[in-house]
Amino acid sequence: MSLLKCYECGNDVSEYADKCPNCGCPMDKIKEFALVHDHSKIVCKINQEIKDITWIKDELMSLDENIFQLYRKYYAPEMDDIKIRGKYINDKIFLDSSGFKEQVYRKLDLTPKQARHFLYQLIESDFTLESFDGESMSEFNQKQRAMLASKPKCPMCGSTNISKIGSLNRAASIAGFGILSRKIGKQWQCNNPKCRHLW
Ligand SMILES: [Zn+2]
Ligand SMILES: [Zn+2]
Numbered sequence: 001m002s003l004l005k006c007y008e009c010g011n012d013v014s015e016y017a018d019k020c021p022n023c024g025c026p027m028d029k030i031k032e033f034a035l036v037h038d039h040s041k042i043v044c045k046i047n048q049e050i051k052d053i054t055w056i057k058d059e060l061m062s063l064d065e066n067i068f069q070l071y072r073k074y075y076a077p078e079m080d081d082i083k084i085r086g087k088y089i090n091d092k093i094f095l096d097s098s099g100f101k102e103q104v105y106r107k108l109d110l111t112p113k114q115a116r117h118f119l120y121q122l123i124e125s126d127f128t129l130e131s132f133d134g135e136s137m138s139e140f141n142q143k144q145r146a147m148l149a150s151k152p153k154c155p156m157c158g159s160t161n162i163s164k165i166g167s168l169n170r171a172a173s174i175a176g177f178g179i180l181s182r183k184i185g186k187q188w189q190c191n192n193p194k195c196r197h198l199w
Pocket of ligand 2: 154155156157158159190191192195196197
């Protein structure tokens with residue numbers, strides 16, 4: 001257990017306490033203050049939260065210079081182009097750089113793309129980047145869930161693999177072309193081969 005100094009009252013506080021027992025200063029504030037003032041640490045404000053990113057610099061600085069330059073190239077903005085990225089897909093250094101990016105996006109709660117932009121800016125700033133704002137993974141997941149929840153589903157099997165029956169298709173049905181006449185008055189069809197429900 002380590003002790004941190006409360007910046008409000010100077011009291012020593014256990015890192016596991018939720019506030020300073022002497023003055024009530026919240027622990028996350030005490031930790032943030034300690035981090036910002038610890039000159040052995042590199043910190044960056046990511047989506048409004050101070051994060052210790054010393055481990056990122058340590059890892060990147062431990063690479064050989066030529067490998068470091070390749071990482072820098074692989075994190076560059078032009079790698080947003082999926083075609084350019086595709087060229088490196090069998091490159092071991094590229095895969096290593098992606099593996100490291102994955103650690104970064106998990107620990108910093110950024111999407112993979114935002115983690116790449118963050119790493120590039122960090123390297124370009126020679127590790128002096130003070131803040132970075134980008135979509136977080138939790139935000140992204142929330143959006144995905146909301147999108148799925150609002151997506152229409154087949155009322156029979158729950159599949160979201162459904163399609164709207166086009167007006168042409170409906171016109172053909174009204175004209176009475178065999179099996180299509182089942183579709184008269186229906187708006188949707190389920191594409192789940194085991195279901196094929198129309199409604
Ligand atoms: Zn205190
Ligand atoms: Zn269905």
